[in-house]
Amino acid sequence: MSAHSERLLRELYASLGQRKRPEDVAQLIRDLFDATPGSLDRRTRTALEKATRTSLRSLWHGYTSMLEDFARPVGAQRQLARAAALFATVTALPEAAGDDPAQVEAVIRAAGEEIRKEYGHSDFLSDRLNREQRAEAGLGEVSKRQYNKRFRLLRRMEAKLARILVEQHKREITVIGKSGLASRLPYEEFTADAGTAAFIAYLTARANLRSEFTVSGQQRPYDEVADALFRRLDADTATWGAAATLAG
Structure with missing residues (x-):
């Protein structure tokens, strides 16, 4: 060929998978x-x-x-770029990574380990570490302000990931409803x-x-x-x- x-x-x-x-x-x-x-x-x-x-x-x-395409969810490109700027363990990723839930989740988990945040535990009142807990976790040099900034970002990223998954599922149902399983x-x-x-x-x-x-x-x-x-x-x-x- x-x-x-x-x-x-x-x-x-x-x-x-488009609408040409x-x-x-x-x-x-x-x-x-x-x-x-x-x-x-x-x-x-x-x-x-x-x-x-x-x-x-x-x-x-x-x-x-x-x-010429079915509506696609807005990806997490902006959040990933912000995470790369705030977390030492997060590297800059290509643009397409923001549309890939698996890559977004991997970044959230890796960044969470850096501030000792457990994935899925994002309540701002009950899941944050206080000063003593941060010191015990080896984060004594991280100020409360900097810690909160990172915690908030990961919280927003988890919410963003949930929205992406829902919108991708809705798009898939729409495509299958129009043309069967051809897109798969x-x-x-x-x-x-x-x-x-x-x-x-x-x-x-x-x-x-x-x-x-x-x-x-x-x-x-x-x-x-x-x-x-x-x-x-x-x-x-x-x-x-x-x-x-x-x-x-």
């Missing part, structure tokens, strides 16, 4: 098949050409006002067959369309392009288990 095809497959895989316009996913699929000359039958090529007429690449302004597919299974990957990515994009308030009913995800992509699947190489993760 060429580097170009690999990049396109990664973009298609990323789209499973079906036209733009169709453009990625068309590019993917164009990278392998002769891989498209006339019916599928015609359907893709029709769909991509309104892709962002085809439009002169190349812009959409619609968000492992990358290796998704890319095992390019044709199946194209079908899954396009139908997922269609399923993730925003609901419309209309008397004629909602658009059905399975359209002309989805049908063409499905019909060109090879019965011997298609990964039917992966395709079955889509909502019915």
Whole structure:
């Protein structure tokens, strides 16, 4: 597989958990098949050409006002940066760490050990150490003000972590409600067959369309392009288990 095809497959895989316009996913699929000359039958090529007429690449302004992702929780990047400034045991972390609950929790636990704070015990009245307790814990050189500042930060970080977990769960439920379990597919299974990957990515994009308030009913995800992509699947190489993760 060429580097170009690999990049396109990664973009298609990323789209499973996003809300990209079906036209733009169709453009990625068309590019993917164009990278392998002769891989498209006339019916599928015609359907893709029709769909991509309104892709962002085809439009002169190349812009959409619609968000291309489901709402994501605000991460703990700011709190992690503050922790790195206050705690000697905490090092600066990459931006993505603020969206990873496991890394945020690890920082809270490590920083808590530095001031002898137990994870989950954040009551400002009953869980703080007094002067004698700080001295016994080897924190005699830490002033009450500095200790309280660190305690408050860890308390806020624990609350922030709880909010992130709730919002991530809500987002996951929303995505699954729109397009089934497609967003949970492992990358290796998704890319095992390019044709199946194209079908899954396009139908997922269609399923993730925003609901419309209309008397004629909602658009059905399975359209002309989805049908063409499905019909060109090879019965011997298609990964039917992966395709079955889509909502019915």
